[in-house]
Each structure stands twice: as structure tokens, then as C-alpha cells.
Amino acid sequence: MLELLLPKRCAGCGAVGVTLCEPCRTAWRRIPFRVEPRVDPRVPVFALGPWGGVHRSTVLAIKERGRRDAIPEVGAVLRSAIVFLSARGELPECSGIVLSPAPTRKRAARLRGGDPVTAICRATGLTVVQLVHLDASVEDSAGLDAPARRANLVGAVRDERRRPRVDEGVVLVDDVVTTGATATATIERLSVAGIQVTGVVALTAA
Template sequence: MGAAEHLAALLDLALPASCAGCGVVGVGWCADCAAALKVGPVRVRPRTDPGVPCWALAPYAGPARRAVLAAKERGRRDLAAPLGLAMAYGLARLRTPDRVLVVVPAPSRGASARRRGGDPVLRMARAAAGWLPDCRVVPMVRVWWGVRDSVGLTIGERQHNLRGRVSVRRGPLASLPSTVDTEVVVVDDVLTTGATARESVRALRAAGVETSAVLVTCSA
């Protein structure tokens, strides 16, 4: 055993991994919790309609909810791989054959991403794309400065908070393949009111990009 492997083994003994979904010791994401995210995607209808079909891998409860919170709030970067694999299953079921799939992560506030050590939705999207043929991740949607964290906001406050404050980066937009052979799906971790999804779809449409669907890990 090399020095790196020996150190990793010692760390596992001192700080054993636990499943983010159920807490079982010895694995970061167990098979039972992984199975809970492979049932969908299921069609959901948020209170704020983004104008395209919305799909979720699971309800915002149980292992899925705990995994999302662990990735967002507790720095569990290791969850990008299993959550990305679950997202890949969902995308594979939704995509149109023989078309290039473009995955657009929903926008995140810069302060939130920095606090979390990076954007967990972007990490998940990139992990998902790694499992799919003819799939690209294009992080081209952003929120303007001054947008508040949505936690604790009412439906109306969430809508007002984001209305007109989501835009498309021109650089990534220029890298898109031909729209004739491209299918665009917006992905996110949680769908609550649908305000973020609606503004993302609106901003993409205003930039000449039509979205075919929204896919999230959980729907609240």
C-alpha cells in the first residue's frame, strides 16, 4: 500500500464515510438511496409555470432531500457523481434520439456558490453529461447582482426577486451547436415555486434558445 492509500485508509477509520441519504456508515451513497432516484422522472407542475414540461427524479423528501442538502449546505462534493448519474438516467429517458443534448444548469447566486465551494448544480450537470453521448453542459444562465437567497421567501417574493434578473452570457451562447440539431434542458437540484425555472426559460428564449424541458433532482 502506497503512502496516499495508507493515509486514505487511516482517514476512513478516523472519519468513516456515511451515506448522505440514510446515514449508514461505510459508503457515501448507498444502493438503496440510489434506487430512490431512479424511479422517475415524474412530471410535476409548479405553481409558477415556466412554459415547458417540468420533471423531477424524486419528491423533496427522504434520501433525495437529505442528499441535496448535504451537497448544498454541508460541502459533500462527493455527491456530484451519484446525483449526476441519477440525473443522467432522467435525461436519457427525456431526450430526443439523434439530437445533441445541451444541459443548462439553473443559475446560482455568486455568493452562494462561493460559500458552498462551487456550484453543486453545475458539478452535478457535468457529472451527468459524462455518462451521456452527444451531451454538453453550457452554463450560460446567470442571475444579476442584488438577487436575494430564496430561502424563506413567499411565492410572490420569489417571483419578484427574480423577475427580469436572469440573463444569458453571450460567450457560452455563441458556443452552442446548430439549433436545428440541438435539444436544451434546464437542470436544477430543487423545484419549489418554479420561479427560477420560469426566468431561466424566459432568458433563454429571449436569447433565441428554446428549452424543451426542466429536469430537477427533487420537487417540493
């Protein structure tokens, strides 16, 4: 009855009756591509798709409209992309990969019922560790250029209090890479702690 009153719609295009329709799944399954952000994190950066169309709609549906049902779909795509990049030698072997979600403000994650990127990482079935978070005082980066984003993040990436020991190479995962400022600040912070980040994989690239 609920399905009749509030039919499920595709998180990518709005088609009725599915979480992701076949055309939108096909768009998500494209080969991940290399990104060269303006702020260089000094590790390879890849994205699963551009910030627009199906990719933008799906990410916003998960983050802003609570479409948790789309998380397993995107998690499966993320895992396939990492396996592909690993097989191509651009990331470590999957057995030695640890995924770490990009830092977010804890209050923002709580308001969303949990960090969507963390949930997507866990849906891959790979090892996931939360290593850092953003200080509550950091400003929203929307509308900031690369230097301003970089300055906004100085000292804002904080270690988790109960950070686990990590011996394998870490792959940082984010929803969208724009200037590369967040990835760079995070990698620098983890490097100070003796943790090696071997690559960045974003769901989308703007």
C-alpha cells in the same frame, strides 16, 4: 487511518461505509415524474424525487456539507433519467441535448467551491453550458410565495458574458423546483436571446 477516524457515511441516510447505500440508491433510481409548478414555465417539468427523505438529505449533503463524492452518483441518476425521458419522447434525443444549470449567484457558488448543480450536470457526460447567472442583488427566495418569488427574479437573470452559441434544445437543470419562478424567469430570458428550452429536470420537487 483517516477512514477509521472519520468513516464515510451515506449522504442519504448516514449509514457507515458508503457514499450512497443501496436503499438510498434505489430511492434515487425511481422513474422521474411530471411536475406542475404554480408558475408555469410553458415547458415540461420533471423531478427525480420529492424534497424530503433521501433526496433532501443527499442534496443538502452536496450543497451544504461538501459531499463532492456523491456528485458522480447523482450525475449518473440524472443521466439515466434524461435518457429515459428522451426515449419516451418527452425530451429531445440525447445526442441533441444541452444541459444548462439553473442560474445561481456567483458569490454563493464560489463559497461552495463551485456550483453543485453544474458539477452534477458535468458528471452526466452530456454537453453542459452555463448560459445565465443571478444578479448579486437578488434576495434569498426561502419563505417567499409564488408571486413574491416571481417579483424577486424580475430582471435578476443575467446572461453569461461569454455565453456559447447553442443550436440544440436546452434542458434546464435545478436542484429543487418549488413554485417554478426560477425556471420561468430563466426560460423567458433565454427566449429573448433566441435560445429554446425544451424542458426542465430538477433533482427534487417541493
